[in-house]
Amino acid sequence: MKDNSIKRGVSLYSYQEEFFLKKMSLEDCIAETAKTGATGIEIVGEQSVPGCPKIPSDAFIAQWFEWMEKYNVTPVAHDMFLDYNKQKGHYWTDEEAVESFKKDIRFASALGFKVIRVIVNTTPEIMEKVIPYAEDHDIKLGIEVHAPWHINSPWMTRHWEVMEKTGTKHFGFIPDMGGFTKRLPMVQVNRLIRQGADPDIAKFVCEQHEKGVMAEYTIYEVSRMSDRRIDMSVAELSRHNTFANPVSLKEHMDRIVHVHGKFYDMTEDFIEPSIPYEDVIHVLKDGGYNGYICSEYEGNRHIQDIQEVDSVKQVKRHQQMLVNYGVE
């Protein structure tokens, strides 16, 4: 692994099914990550660490770094949230939001993370206020470019303006691979069919999506075919799962601080049928991206009603896919 090449990591979010059911502990998640050959660890702090974003106890922190050494992995990214409406009937002021954000920066810093995934609802104004604090702690902040947003969406353009205006090295983008969903994830479609959606309408929506027809058109067409809510939900999959041309990342390459390797279902021959990973990785490599891509499995919620979820197997396949596409 060279410093100038893309590195592989795993977001422990991927193991959420087993972690939720306490079939895997935090250490198990780290151990499984290491087994895939990945070297980076990402966490959703409020998932993996009780009490987050409070700074964990000294004992926990010591244990954490012991695990990092034992499994030969590195803390890469912590995913934060802003609970603007945490208190009933009160919406946070910017000052309150900034205070909450600072807690996450201190949390990330205590556990050795270098990047914070900024939740997409964070405003550009808050970013501007929090950047100096992130610079002091040498933490890079990355606004998550999560579908249905894409990197040139109006909201992202405003964040880009903050990056430009401040000239900071500590704020950029974290593209989520879910923003390159060329074909609708079948685990999502099939779940809605199990809940009663019309299979013919589902097939139509999948075809429209793959053709690149605008979601609003498809939603309108489906509203003429059916007046059932569940069929509309299928049509709306095309709005929430978006595809942008991967080439759109090129112009922003210097601002990409991290990448979320979202995936929904890996086949046994190491393909994610809904996302053209090879094309996106090509753009990232070509552009000289040298950060991490962290596997982020999100299929469990769509299949848990009918089958045992095997996140470990899914992540292994995803990591193998990254290797196959030249991410060592």
Add this chain to the structure above:
Amino acid sequence: MFEKYMIVEENLKNVVDEDKVSGFQFGARLPYYRGVSLSMLEEIEVSVDGTILPQEKVHLIVRDKTYNLEQREQELDDRWEMGEVVQLFIENEGGLSKGKHQLGLKINIRIGYLPFPAIRNAQKEITIQ
């Protein structure tokens, strides 16, 4: 998301308080991929055999600390952690009658990044011994 794991039947029981059955209790998991402060629980609605019970009768027992509706709404620190089984105690004089019941649980979480409420529903057939 996680709907099928919301109701934890193992802890189901009628609760006796000073020789009187004051209500019933069962375990519950938060249907979300992270823990949240108790204040973010907008609604916890329990139904038995299709009848919705008043929300102010639902008490949350988190690590041996009991919260009523008002206390829960004001609790910004204590959290319902991811995958954690907490107990729901429902004030209901006489408790549940012996035999099978259809237990319903609706949890509505206020989530800052969602423009709509995150409402998740679970139903389970339970048996009171």
